[in-house]
Amino acid sequence: MPSDVLLRMEQISKAFPGVQALQAVDFELCPGEVHALVGENGAGKSTLIKVLAGVYRPDAGTIWLRGRQLRPRAPRDMMDAGVRVIYQELNLVPGLSVAENLFLGRPPRRRGLCGVVDWPAMLRQSAAILQQFGLPLSPQTKVGQLGVAQQQIIEIAKAVSCNAKVVVMDEPTAALTERETEQLFGIIRELQTLGVSIIYISHRLEEIQRIADRVTVLRDGRHIITAPRRALSSEQIIRHMVGRSVDEYYPKETLPKGQTLLEVAGLSLRDVCHNVSFQLASGEILGVAGLVGSGRTEIAELLFGRRKADSGTIRIAGQPVRIRSPRHAIQYGLGLIPEDRKRDGLVLTMSVWDNATLAILGRHATWGVVRRRPLARLVRQATGEVRLKASSPAQQVKYLSGGNQQKVVLAKWLLHDCQVYIFDEPTRGVDVGAKSEIYRLMEDLARRGAGIIMISSDLPEILNMSDRVLVVRAGQIAGELQRSAATQEAILQLAVGSAGGAS
Amino acid sequence: QRAAQDDGRIVIGMTVPSLTHPFFVHLRDNVVDEAQQLDVEIIVVDAEDVAAKQMSIVEDFIARRVDGVVISPIGADALVPAIEALNKASIPVVTVDRKVSGGQVLVHVGADNVEGGRAAARFIVDQLAGKGRVIELEGTPGASPAIDRKAGFHAVIDATDIEVIASQTANFQRANGQSVMENLLQVHRDFQAVYAANDEMMLGAVEAMEANKVDAAQVVTVGYDAIPDALSYIRAGRLDASVEQYPGRQAREALRMLVAHLRTGAPPETDEVYIKPVVISAANLDEAEDKGVTRAQ
Amino acid sequence: MKHWIGTALRQYGIFLGLIGVVIVLSACEPRFLAVENLTNILRQTSVIGIMAVGMTFVILTAGIDLSVGSILALTGVVCASLEHRGWPVVAVVAATLALGALIGTLNGIVTTVGRVTPFVVTLGTMSIARGLSHIYTGGQPISRFGAAFRYLGTGEFLGVPVPILIFALTVLLAAAVLRHTVLGRYLYAIGGNEEAALLSGISVTVYKTLAYTICGLTAALGAVVLTSRLDAGESIAGIGYELDVIAAVVIGGTSLLGGRGGVWGTLIGALLIGTINNGMNLLMISSYYQLVVKGVIIVVAVLLDRLRGD
Amino acid sequence: MKHWIGTALRQYGIFLGLIGVVIVLSACEPRFLAVENLTNILRQTSVIGIMAVGMTFVILTAGIDLSVGSILALTGVVCASLEHRGWPVVAVVAATLALGALIGTLNGIVTTVGRVTPFVVTLGTMSIARGLSHIYTGGQPISRFGAAFRYLGTGEFLGVPVPILIFALTVLLAAAVLRHTVLGRYLYAIGGNEEAALLSGISVTVYKTLAYTICGLTAALGAVVLTSRLDAGESIAGIGYELDVIAAVVIGGTSLLGGRGGVWGTLIGALLIGTINNGMNLLMISSYYQLVVKGVIIVVAVLLDRLRGD
Numbered sequence A: 001m002p003s004d005v006l007l008r009m010e011q012i013s014k015a016f017p018g019v020q021a022l023q024a025v026d027f028e029l030c031p032g033e034v035h036a037l038v039g040e041n042g043a044g045k046s047t048l049i050k051v052l053a054g055v056y057r058p059d060a061g062t063i064w065l066r067g068r069q070l071r072p073r074a075p076r077d078m079m080d081a082g083v084r085v086i087y088q089e090l091n092l093v094p095g096l097s098v099a100e101n102l103f104l105g106r107p108p109r110r111r112g113l114c115g116v117v118d119w120p121a122m123l124r125q126s127a128a129i130l131q132q133f134g135l136p137l138s139p140q141t142k143v144g145q146l147g148v149a150q151q152q153i154i155e156i157a158k159a160v161s162c163n164a165k166v167v168v169m170d171e172p173t174a175a176l177t178e179r180e181t182e183q184l185f186g187i188i189r190e191l192q193t194l195g196v197s198i199i200y201i202s203h204r205l206e207e208i209q210r211i212a213d214r215v216t217v218l219r220d221g222r223h224i225i226t227a228p229r230r231a232l233s234s235e236q237i238i239r240h241m242v243g244r245s246v247d248e249y250y251p252k253e254t255l256p257k258g259q260t261l262l263e264v265a266g267l268s269l270r271d272v273c274h275n276v277s278f279q280l281a282s283g284e285i286l287g288v289a290g291l292v293g294s295g296r297t298e299i300a301e302l303l304f305g306r307r308k309a310d311s312g313t314i315r316i317a318g319q320p321v322r323i324r325s326p327r328h329a330i331q332y333g334l335g336l337i338p339e340d341r342k343r344d345g346l347v348l349t350m351s352v353w354d355n356a357t358l359a360i361l362g363r364h365a366t367w368g369v370v371r372r373r374p375l376a377r378l379v380r381q382a383t384g385e386v387r388l389k390a391s392s393p394a395q396q397v398k399y400l401s402g403g404n405q406q407k408v409v410l411a412k413w414l415l416h417d418c419q420v421y422i423f424d425e426p427t428r429g430v431d432v433g434a435k436s437e438i439y440r441l442m443e444d445l446a447r448r449g450a451g452i453i454m455i456s457s458d459l460p461e462i463l464n465m466s467d468r469v470l471v472v473r474a475g476q477i478a479g480e481l482q483r484s485a486a487t488q489e490a491i492l493q494l495a496v497g498s499a500g501g502a503s
Numbered sequence B: 001q002r003a004a005q006d007d008g009r010i011v012i013g014m015t016v017p018s019l020t021h022p023f024f025v026h027l028r029d030n031v032v033d034e035a036q037q038l039d040v041e042i043i044v045v046d047a048e049d050v051a052a053k054q055m056s057i058v059e060d061f062i063a064r065r066v067d068g069v070v071i072s073p074i075g076a077d078a079l080v081p082a083i084e085a086l087n088k089a090s091i092p093v094v095t096v097d098r099k100v101s102g103g104q105v106l107v108h109v110g111a112d113n114v115e116g117g118r119a120a121a122r123f124i125v126d127q128l129a130g131k132g133r134v135i136e137l138e139g140t141p142g143a144s145p146a147i148d149r150k151a152g153f154h155a156v157i158d159a160t161d162i163e164v165i166a167s168q169t170a171n172f173q174r175a176n177g178q179s180v181m182e183n184l185l186q187v188h189r190d191f192q193a194v195y196a197a198n199d200e201m202m203l204g205a206v207e208a209m210e211a212n213k214v215d216a217a218q219v220v221t222v223g224y225d226a227i228p229d230a231l232s233y234i235r236a237g238r239l240d241a242s243v244e245q246y247p248g249r250q251a252r253e254a255l256r257m258l259v260a261h262l263r264t265g266a267p268p269e270t271d272e273v274y275i276k277p278v279v280i281s282a283a284n285l286d287e288a289e290d291k292g293v294t295r296a297q
Numbered sequence C, D: 001m002k003h004w005i006g007t008a009l010r011q012y013g014i015f016l017g018l019i020g021v022v023i024v025l026s027a028c029e030p031r032f033l034a035v036e037n038l039t040n041i042l043r044q045t046s047v048i049g050i051m052a053v054g055m056t057f058v059i060l061t062a063g064i065d066l067s068v069g070s071i072l073a074l075t076g077v078v079c080a081s082l083e084h085r086g087w088p089v090v091a092v093v094a095a096t097l098a099l100g101a102l103i104g105t106l107n108g109i110v111t112t113v114g115r116v117t118p119f120v121v122t123l124g125t126m127s128i129a130r131g132l133s134h135i136y137t138g139g140q141p142i143s144r145f146g147a148a149f150r151y152l153g154t155g156e157f158l159g160v161p162v163p164i165l166i167f168a169l170t171v172l173l174a175a176a177v178l179r180h181t182v183l184g185r186y187l188y189a190i191g192g193n194e195e196a197a198l199l200s201g202i203s204v205t206v207y208k209t210l211a212y213t214i215c216g217l218t219a220a221l222g223a224v225v226l227t228s229r230l231d232a233g234e235s236i237a238g239i240g241y242e243l244d245v246i247a248a249v250v251i252g253g254t255s256l257l258g259g260r261g262g263v264w265g266t267l268i269g270a271l272l273i274g275t276i277n278n279g280m281n282l283l284m285i286s287s288y289y290q291l292v293v294k295g296v297i298i299v300v301a302v303l304l305d306r307l308r309g310d
């Protein structure tokens, strides 16, 4: 173990009403090190870094940076000390431009005129940063118009572009595809050479294997082990995380194809997608792959009536339909698990129970009065199936860990008996144990005769779970691959458009 | 000669403090009726109890080039600039009910709120033979009629053996009059008179007393403004008296003098017409202006 | 049930604040705690309280309704004139409530379908409804009603004044609706995250509109009680009530940003305001100082509530 | 610069609504478009407009300030009495502005540090400041000022009335602050996503408080102009202004939920209200109908704005 420690957190404890999120956790970070922090959903990872960032004040424990004890009272204090955090939940201001978000809290100022923003400099520097991160955006774009992945990249750029000593990344890749992930790793390596230390949280263990120097595992708010990455295999890490071994990652079996549930032909919307056509059969899982910003989410939103297409037809069970609103879509048996849980999926101020039942309340009511008892049983079942970790169904969703919030969104739609499920990044931020559980649930749905459209940026997930893969590029279907033909290379080629694929 | 301008019809602008007080509603109704008889056009604009708004209204009148202005100013001081602006535009102005403390006014027709307060107090002193306990309901804090009526009332009552046991505001509103009285009744049962700075509050207070089994016949009750509702309470024996300031007569008189001036160009004989406030009780009910009749459509 | 109310009170309301005010007042003035006085406070609070219940629905959706005072006036004068025409009390009340609900619905439709911010829509309605009630009455009150109608504002049922009963029923019904019906849950969802509600298939337009309907309805119910209680329907009734009503809701812990709060808090908020007004009368604080004292108490009561936790 | 203002106007304001109202009015009444009348409207709008500029800062942070009317009264009477004591005009103005800023800062501190919702805090201040101004003056206006002081409300500079000039400068300065300074940008960030602003190291407490400081400051500036214009400082000045001021901001397109809008919209909102009031007086619409017409115009003007896009 290196002797020169940059950051040391000692015996950190933090309790929230009803949960001991952290219990006497020790953590340390050396200069230039990538230190991975892993654990199940709700293990306390985000809480630990929020303590470090000065968002939460710990109940007990001390933080030392370069041998000096710190008592951060606000995020500003730790920023001044050189610690930058990319939080798990996106923290951008939707109404402001990309440039302003990149420089949020530290805009360049006019020399001599303190307090006056230097707009030209800000736009110039932003353009440079965007270029460096390969984002083809104008710095003046409003962040609210961007997809989750692009927002995530902006979050990363925001934290990385300001000469921090320590960068904390809480699941930075959950919404990213291979290409952006590679880019991020490149940046991490660059930072390392500059002596910047990185705390890296992820549920994708292959990433940990690739970039981490050391790994710390948390379970139920306790420190389990810290070891050099080479000393731990993925299986060992999982065992430390869950306390048992997790079997059968991808339970995919090929089911006989049923009748066609959904037929989309020539769907177009100006600047968003062109001539999108595909079919979905009962019992089928249709993977949708593509680069960030390729328009996959927009296609889902068109199907679900959140946006209106300029042209094109949608048939459900052979009947042409016009979907005018999400409500309408739901009546036709569609369900959408949106990619941005905080913006589109959850009512943060409401309880787990309320969120999970939101889409089916109407069906479980007599004269408008909710029949609680049968619903309660359903909720218990669904939250059990996704392995939700919450103190009670009455707990406010706001206080759940990121992965558990995702599970609530999943539970909501599992409760709703749909013909067609559109999953947009279903396992974003979900831990390995629960992931395989979710795959099993998708299998079950397919077996029951539902059709599933699974939009995902996680290639292994696409490869292992799909019967067929659609690859989207710049709002068009770049190609369709059968399960047997779907390989990482084939998908990537179609996605970036370097070689002509099947179409 | 002014009237000869444009289409030849005389146009009068009038602004009153607030058409949410029945007093001014009555005043408005009368002035509208009188304008019809005089064959002049009139617009009455509510200043919503805001001096600045009243000033803006006057400025709009000037921009509209009305021939004359009737104003019942919200504040004696704050409307002086408005009067001065009218003077500058050579538009004759008369004041009704309340005065201004500067500028050139053609004539003031009014009754004195301080004097009205005194009259109410004298009525109580008479009825109680100079001894007893009285509850006072005040108007909206800071409003000039609230201050004047209170001042007049206390000027008389404080010189006697009558004790004002409670003075609370009910904001000139009936619902407030009712709840404030209900509250006061929780701690005060021994009182012989109630004075309210307007009828709205008084009627609310009467409702409160009746609901709380206070024998209204044993209590001298005096309101202010003599609105029709109050007169009917007096007729029914549920209210003893109310101070009448003859807003209808004031307004008609003011308008007549203004129009006469506009038609003849001659200045009025006097620059102040003073109408004495009268306490209306069951004994002199017919001295009240019959306020139901002239209601405008 | 009892436990549930208790929890709700503690959760939303500025319960401590109210308790604090009550303690101080009863120390200063022993008669404050007399049953008649407490009844008094409840009776006086009933009109604002009933209206605040409806306002809670609107504010929960992150909306606002400035027109309640004017709706009270318009429905009040219509109510009074219907009574004068000799309609049976039930019909008078039904027609009044229907009118209130109608105006509320219009507010809701312009807000949702016309996508105009509710502040502006209801500001417009506030002005229009006030103008209409003045025009309808010519500015003169309509007064003197029959005993049957007056029972609603002044009568007693099993020893409890009828306005208090109506207020209590409104609160209980609203609490049940908010907690146990689809409508209630949807309103919280819409206020908490309208986008998520929409994507869950909730017809945001319909349910938001319903919130304004309910708010108009309770304003009309307040009008019935007030008109009967005062024995007069006036076009000047309810001026400035919007602020009192919204204050009751917000002091009671319902967030103007929507999604959080409830009707129990509103009950406490309304009672707090009523208690302060009553207490200052009992203590005979003079009118200028009343304003200062009232302001200080409101802020301190809410600050006191902060001590409680978080 | 010119282009930029134009864009801003079209973006935020209900520009079309204002244009529509102006066209209708000038068709009905030729005198409406006379220079004196337009000057008139601007002059009348200046006090509410100046206050609305400060309110824009607060509403951008998703806050609200109900106390502006009372701050106007309190600072107005203090201003008047300082003038009477013979202080030089500059000192009178400086002291008045400082008092307004102080009260605003107190609002801000209780809101941010005390974590009490701004609606309640400023409701309290509204009552307290009103009471204090009554107590300070005993309810009597303080009037008759020297020529130097009266210049601020009634004078002209290069042919432009001074209140209009002050209003214009306030708008320009505020627009520059909101767009070009750290303060302005942080306020948008806080209103758009307070959590994100906090996590980005912005001192939310300080900047939010500053918004209230500015709002108090502009209320005091409004008081200076009003007091000078009316030649009197009154403790009842500005009653009900909070609604007019907030209405100007919201009609101008600034969202009560924070983060969106700006001071150009507020300018148009204030002008729209001023124009409607003026127009109805010119057209000799009688008082009760004015209320109806005003309400209809406000809603229609904002609806008209919807036609424009989205």
Ligand SMILES: Nc1ncnc2c1ncn2[C@@H]1O[C@H](COP(=O)(O)OP(=O)(O)OP(=O)(O)O)[C@@H](O)[C@H]1O
Residues within 6 Å of the ligand: A016, A017, A019, A020, A021, A039, A040, A041, A042, A043, A044, A045, A046, A047, A048, A088, A389, A398, A399, A400, A401, A402, A403, A404, A429, A431
């Ligand atoms: N503000 C809060 N209030 C109450 N409980 C909280 C709060 N924040 C977190 N918790 C709880 O603390 C525990 C740890 O949460 P944390 O967010 O640290 O988990 P995590 O390891 O980051 O999980 P994930 O992988 O899902 O992001 C969870 O049980 C969570 O519900």
Ligand SMILES: Nc1ncnc2c1ncn2[C@@H]1O[C@H](COP(=O)(O)OP(=O)(O)OP(=O)(O)O)[C@@H](O)[C@H]1O
Residues within 6 Å of the ligand: A144, A145, A146, A147, A148, A149, A150, A175, A272, A290, A291, A292, A293, A294, A295, A296, A297, A298, A339, A457
């Ligand atoms: N409201 C909008 N206005 C303008 N452009 C938009 C808007 N929403 C999305 N876009 C653009 O549409 C494209 C596709 O968006 P998006 O990033 O959501 O696609 P995606 O394939 O789902 O990718 P991911 O989900 O990985 O981000 C992007 O270029 C994005 O900038």
Ligand SMILES: [Mg+2]
Residues within 6 Å of the ligand: A045, A046, A047, A088, A170, A401, A402, A403
């Ligand atoms: Mg986490």
Ligand SMILES: [Mg+2]
Residues within 6 Å of the ligand: A147, A148, A296, A297, A298, A339, A424
């Ligand atoms: Mg997407």
